[in-house]
Amino acid sequence: MPKITAARVITTCPGRNFVTLKIETDAGVYGVGDATLNGRELAVASYLEDHVVPCLIGRDAHRIEDTWQYLYRGAYWRRGPVTMSAIAAVDMALWDIKAKVAGLPLYQLLGGACRQGCMVYGHANGETIEETLQEAERYIEQGYRAVRLQSGVPGLKSTYGVSKDKDFYEPADADLPTENLWSTEKYLRSAPELFAAARERLGWDVHLLHDAHHRMTPIEAARLAKDLEPYRLFWLEDAVPAENQESFRPIRQHSTTPLAVGEVFNSIWDCKQLIEEQLIDYIRATVLHAGGITQMRRIASLADLYRVRTGCHGATDLSPITMSAALHFGLSIPNFGIQEYMRHTDDTNTVFPHGYRFSDGYLRPGEQPGLGVDIDEDAAEQFPYRRAYLPVNRLQDGSMHDW
Known part of the structure; x- marks a missing residue:
């Protein structure tokens, strides 16, 4: 079974900011997952780098459900957009790996x-x-x-x-x-x-x-x-x-x-x-x-x-x-x-x-095979992160409202 040997977070801004997780295995197969949270991209990147990636090394890449439960139930502070976006990136990358190993598009x-x-x-x-x-x-x-x-x-x-x-x-x-x-x-x-x-x-x-x-x-x-x-x-x-x-x-x-x-x-x-x-x-x-x-x-x-x-x-x-x-x-x-x-x-x-x-x-x-999408890291390096916020909304009397 493929073991996870490395996982890297890639942040790039080809017109807007994206955060990508790339998981590598000892079988020579890697998978990619999206970790983008609009306006809070670096929060997810930090969550992955500081808290998730160290826990992935050595794990069986095929144990997708177990890894999902490990990252969800194993974190006392559950849910929230930052945590769940990070878990999603891992999950996508592991499904990508599993389908590539099988030689099939993921939907199969x-x-x-x-x-x-x-x-x-x-x-x-x-x-x-x-x-x-x-x-x-x-x-x-x-x-x-x-x-x-x-x-x-x-x-x-x-x-x-x-x-x-x-x-x-x-x-x-x-x-x-x-x-x-x-x-x-x-x-x-x-x-x-x-x-x-x-x-x-x-x-x-x-x-x-x-x-x-x-x-x-x-x-x-x-x-x-x-x-x-x-x-x-x-x-x-x-x-x-x-x-x-x-x-x-x-x-x-x-x-x-x-x-x-x-x-x-x-x-x-x-x-x-x-x-x-x-x-x-x-x-x-x-x-x-x-x-x-x-x-x-x-x-x-x-x-x-x-x-x-x-x-x-x-x-x-x-x-x-x-x-x-x-x-x-x-x-x-x-x-x-x-x-x-x-x-x-x-x-x-x-x-x-x-x-x-x-x-x-x-x-x-x-x-x-897999998700059918990849990241060109050389191209990604040409577009460094740029801070960008979503707007906020006020009513005509000046009070805050939902954007």
Whole structure:
């Protein structure tokens, strides 16, 4: 059995910061895992270097479940995004090694393919409704079957999801946090207008999605979900902060608009009530921030019992390593729903060469052994770490609000 002989943390910034764990074995096979936590990258790098890597040396690389339990149960201070991102990096790298040793693409070790590919959605955004719809048409022309729509809110200088660069959106935009102003009242008036125009312009053969980014109270979210019902959204994402899982009950009671949440979750416990009480329709936890493929399989199995499907977060704050892992995972489970797909820059793709590809609205992970993605360390060295923060959000009276 391959023994772990070394593990190294690689931090690089080809347009944005990524943290990668590379695990090497005495069999000459290595695996890679993503450890990126947007805006807190060095915290995870330190956790790995100072606390995790010393515990890996000499361990059997094939004992993935045991290693996961060792790093989770063996740490008295459990959970949290830093710990779970570090565990996920180890978990991805070990699955990569196991599949390479087997000579198979990872999805084959997870039970084989349940579908031909993973349907993905792109991000169409603009300062105005017209600009957003033009971007949506561009995505549809490229073959996308599903598009997320975000548009500027009249009366607000900036709006979440609306970017200057339409292809490579990166919200971590400054050396210290920028401050945005927000008005839920203005947003609640403009969002239904966006989707009324979208259905008239784009028709009904394309799936439409929307991200509210945790900015409403439950009753405000219920109002928006009800107002959007005529436009048959694929989902309304992150309607309210989900620390209190019961917050989704009033929304569910007032509307049949499908609900999605979970990109900031880091444990199955964060979504247990949401799933068991069928308060959501899609769970958006990520392979990276929710503890790796090992725990995501448990989350998906629980969700499948209640007809909840997956819709994993897939923004550019995840490296191509996580994207590939998400595709192998999504291909293999029965209750896959959709995969978010934000394209990485050419520099990022050079640092992380990969085999997955987009065609006809789907991403396919490819047939290379393992995850089918690697890190070019020479290229990574050309892009040193740069501190970057996500913005913070205030209401118009100056009080802090959820970003």
